[in-house]
Amino acid sequence: MNKKRVYFNHDAGVDDLVSLFLLLQMDNIHLAGASVIPADGYLEPGADASRKIIDRFGRYEVEVAKSNSRGKNPFPAAWRMHTFFVDALPILNESGTMNASLSPLPAHRHMIEAIRASAEPTTLLFTGPLTDLARALDEAPDIEERIEKLVWMGGTFEKGNVQEPEHDGTAEWNVFWDPEACHRVFQSKIPVDLVALESTNKVPLTLSVRNAWAKERNYEGVDFLGQCYACCPPLVYMETNSTYYLWDVLTTASVGRPELVMKREVRCTVVPDGLSQGRTIADPNGRPVNLVHDLDADAFWAYIADLAKKAA
Numbered sequence: 001m002n003k004k005r006v007y008f009n010h011d012a013g014v015d016d017l018v019s020l021f022l023l024l025q026m027d028n029i030h031l032a033g034a035s036v037i038p039a040d041g042y043l044e045p046g047a048d049a050s051r052k053i054i055d056r057f058g059r060y061e062v063e064v065a066k067s068n069s070r071g072k073n074p075f076p077a078a079w080r081m082h083t084f085f086v087d088a089l090p091i092l093n094e095s096g097t098m099n100a101s102l103s104p105l106p107a108h109r110h111m112i113e114a115i116r117a118s119a120e121p122t123t124l125l126f127t128g129p130l131t132d133l134a135r136a137l138d139e140a141p142d143i144e145e146r147i148e149k150l151v152w153m154g155g156t157f158e159k160g161n162v163q164e165p166e167h168d169g170t171a172e173w174n175v176f177w178d179p180e181a182c183h184r185v186f187q188s189k190i191p192v193d194l195v196a197l198e199s200t201n202k203v204p205l206t207l208s209v210r211n212a213w214a215k216e217r218n219y220e221g222v223d224f225l226g227q228c229y230a231c232c233p234p235l236v237y238m239e240t241n242s243t244y245y246l247w248d249v250l251t252t253a254s255v256g257r258p259e260l261v262m263k264r265e266v267r268c269t270v271v272p273d274g275l276s277q278g279r280t281i282a283d284p285n286g287r288p289v290n291l292v293h294d295l296d297a298d299a300f301w302a303y304i305a306d307l308a309k310k311a312a
């Protein structure tokens with residue numbers, strides 16, 4: 001089978017690390033490298049957890065790189081602590097070793113090298129801010145035409161999820177962390193598939209999802225899903241800013257199985273600074289993105305459970 005070549009940059013949240021786990025199970029994907037940016041997570045445990053996931057659940061070598069990028073607006077520390085939880089899971093520490101190689105290069109340079117290393121175009125999967133991609137495009141403009149497309153979890157055209165003192169609440173966090181990086185990437189000609197906040201409305205992390213995973217925890221991979229998400233508090237009586245959706249996992253699943261989602265073109269711009277910084281706005285004169293506006297939720301849940309069952 002002709003495998004699609006993918007480079008993954010994530011920001012060490014729970015769903016970012018689960019995404020790495022699932023990517024490694026996809027037969028039709030070759031993961032050409034992974035990197036970690038310390039946005040909605042911490043860098044050291046993020047890189048360690050990534051390497052342990054590759055060791056424990058991967059079937060081929062994948063190198064990990066650490067980003068040295070820093071954002072404009074830091075994520076809440078309470079959310080970022082999730083990285084330590086995943087890194088400390090017993091299943092990732094049973095062997096007591098960490099073999100997957102760690103690149104000496106910072107993430108953006110690691111990605112440049114990975115893109116240049118193949119004659120075949122590379123698909124970029126980003127589940128955090130776009131800072132490393134913006135820097136890579138500035139340093140190595142030649143990579144732009146070698147990128148098949150960017151599949152990104154970021155933005156919203158409806159309600160934002162940033163609740164910070166000097167912000168009006170219109171932005172999504174991955175854009176808010178570094179609005180200028182998004183602006184830079186939007187200036188490129190790279191095709192963008194966008195999983196925005198509203199794209200994931202049909203895939204909230206409900207108790208019934210958790211219970212279905214619990215029932216199948218005899219599969220190590222399904223148990224791993226449940227264990228990872230156990231650090232996100234299951235609040236059932238209120239929809240809050242801490243209600244979890246499968247933001248990054250849907251984005252990742254759409255790379256492995258594009259038929260799961262429906263997309264339509266939206267032209268948009270991003271607000272680079274000020275009270276609405278990081279807000280993405282539909283604008284007929286803006287750059288086109290392919291927004292995921294609907295999906296087959298049942299097929300999505302079945303797909304990720306099947307992938308998890310294949311993990312050994």
Ligand code: AGV
Nearest residue numbers: 013015079127153173241242247248
């Ligand atoms: O805005 C969604 C992004 C996704 O990349 N992240 C979580 C996913 O990794 C930020 C985020 C929004 N709400 C959160 C988030 C929450 N309640 N806990 C942790 N992170």
Ligand code: CA
Nearest residue numbers: 013016127128
């Ligand atoms: Ca993320």
